[in-house]
Amino acid sequence: MTSTPPPPVSEPDPSTFTCPSSLVGPCSGCQRRTHKYGTGGMPLCQWCLAPVQQNWGSTVRFTSSRP
Known part of the structure; x- marks a missing residue:
């Protein structure tokens, strides 16, 4: 399976287009x-x-370490 290389780091992740700028x-x-x-x-x-x-695995998620 061949994957396309990621775009340059100067281009944002597409997830930034759907969230408020305070969460970028x-x-x-x-x-x-x-x-x-x-x-x-x-x-x-x-x-x-x-x-x-x-x-x-696909279930990996970030978990906050803050109480």
Whole structure:
């Protein structure tokens, strides 16, 4: 299976188009702008999350460590 390479880091993750600007921040992996820490938000863009999901499964999610 051949996958297309990710776009340049200067282009935001498509998730940023559907969330408020207050929930947009840098990806923890590549620093691309992504939906971050909001409802359903992840600290990783879709391209950095893909290898993590391959290793851990599709149910991997970010869990806050704050009480």
